[in-house]
Amino acid sequence: MSFKKNILCIGAGYVGGPTMAVIAKKCPDCRIVVVDISAERISQWNSDNIPIFEPGLDKIIKETRGGNLFFSTEIEKGIKEADIIFVSVNTPTKTFGEGAGMASDLQYWEKTAHTIVENAESDKIIVEKSTLPVRTAEAMERILKASNRNIKFEVLSNPEFLAEGTAIKDLLEPDRVLIGSHKTEEGLKAAATLVDIYAHWVPKEKIITANLWSAELSKLVANAFLAQRISSINSISALCEKTDADISEISYAVGSDSRIGSKFLKTSVGFGGSCFSKDILNLVYIAQSYNLKEVADYWEMVVKMNDYQKRRFVQKIIKEMFNTVANKKIALFGFAFKADTGDTRDSPAIYITKKLVEERAFVSITDPKALDNARKDLEGIERLAAENGEGSGNSGIADGHGGERVKLVPDPYEAARDAHAIALLTEWVEYKDLDFEKLYRSMKKPAFIFDGRNILDHKKLYEIGFNVYPIGMSHFTHFE
């Protein structure tokens, strides 16, 4: 069968995999190859056990893989054959040198640009899918043009707005698709080619075209605005706990204003995920580099407020449990940064686990999808416990039932057995329906529940016998 377009996607991660699966489903006239430097990731995509959990993704992969969707490690071959190349590699926060802790680490992205230029034999449209600092396309163009090989590259910015956990729905029914291009004849022609692909399933009025720099900056701004709403409501949750106001009533009252809207006004233990902190800090760094100190300070506060919320949660656990959690068992319900994903990047649970271990608690972690990632995130916790004066014999991560500091336990009832407290960190819907009487019976008394997502029935838990601590509203305790 001959295809109208050959599409390549470099980077088979949380964005590249689902995005290309949906394009493959909706554009049977396109042949799509997704490549990655990680042979392990590619072989997972080609197996029955795909590397990421995303509702609905499995089904689309089964429908399209081997038909017009292929996963491969042959990056050079893919570049040679492609008309359009999506670049969807990771752009984490830099951990070294100038801008460490704030700027984007562009090494993966730059390597990709060099690989493209070295292997291309015909004109290409390059689509930035990764989230990048504003004006990155300019650097991409410089690298691509430096080859002097008479090949034309047109760079477009097409930032991805999907959210993990709802990625397939977001891709199938996006609020909008944003395509940035140069306003030259070639730029507009390349943008029109990409518009045609999305127009296979996205209504034309939802496909927004813009200049390259607006498209790049819009993605950082969208994430900054979303995170800002969470930090704003979380800041008020602290005030509620001092004043007997109730954060859920405030969210409802404030969110009912149509100018404000109700989404992203739910208080929590803090936001996580691979993008929010990274993208805001990147925005802060860009503002600083243009000497816009007030702009930088304004946005940095969103991240600081999030750090405060995580810290406050742990401090509350310690304070309410009679100022010590040493040698007490705390069961963490949920490790993913939110429900419906196994992703734990930047999850508040990582910080909370480490702090509890520093306080010498025993931590047992349960999560329906994220325990494999939790194991990787907590590597080195053995050292943390040892530095904290523990013998190495009873520290570290374990899946069994030894005396280890941190245990990963798939069954929540097992995780909570003999625990002094449950701290609910991820809003998995199945946690609402647990048998809390059974949990209560198996725990040490007095039994505590810290609901970091305010999803549980607090009154009912109190009646069972728990001491209950939600966020931003009154707690229910059996103490005098």
Ligand SMILES: NC(=O)c1ccc[n+]([C@@H]2O[C@H](COP(=O)([O-])OP(=O)(O)OC[C@H]3O[C@@H](n4cnc5c(N)ncnc54)[C@H](O)[C@@H]3O)[C@@H](O)[C@H]2O)c1
């Ligand atoms: N995860 C999200 O929810 C989300 C949403 C919107 C945008 N984004 C942005 O999309 C980009 C990708 O994010 P992700 O979550 O998919 O990251 P990821 O880490 O899951 O995937 C990136 C993949 O790129 C591969 N890679 C790195 N360098 C490569 C190279 N030179 N050649 C081939 N493959 C290479 C890595 O091996 C990895 O598999 C980031 O810029 C991110 O900010 C992410």
